[in-house]
Amino acid sequence: MRIRAFQLSDYRSVSELLEVSLSEECCQETLKAFARQLSWDSELILVAEDEGSLVGVMIGTIDRQNGYVYRIAVHPDHRRRGVGRSLMTAMNQRFRQRNVLKVLVALDKHNEHLLPFYERLVDAPDRVKLSKPLSIVAG
DSSP states (O other): OEEEEOOGGGHHHHHHHHHHHSOHHHHHHHHHHHHHHHHHOGGGEEEEEETTEEEEEEEEEEETTEEEEEEEEEOGGGTTSSHHHHHHHHHHHHHHHTTOSEEEEEEOTTTGGGHHHHHHHHHOTTTSOOSSOEEEEEO
8 A cells, every 4th residue: 555645637536435435415525625625735635545546535734833634535445454544644744744733633523433543543652653742623
């Protein structure tokens, strides 16, 4: 598996991944946020690629000196294989490179079920190196 920055040629694959990974309402909201982030800073959209297929995507953003993880989506056939953890590690590296002071996870009704995933990341510093604190906030 390889984590890399989004490229324009990934657009269709990311759209399809979001459709199979998220509810219809969540997918529509995420596509809007995805388009906004593309116009601001596409380097904070990361994709996970496995054997030539996109299996995960993470959308992050920075506001002042805070990094925000907006959405993570992993293809249902690739869940529980470390894709999300790898995306989070890579996003944190991007945030550190940009001198982000705090990383926040924007929780909403569509991804509040991921709270245990994010809490495991906080409780497992040996698996995910975070130089900045990871705080969970309700969005």
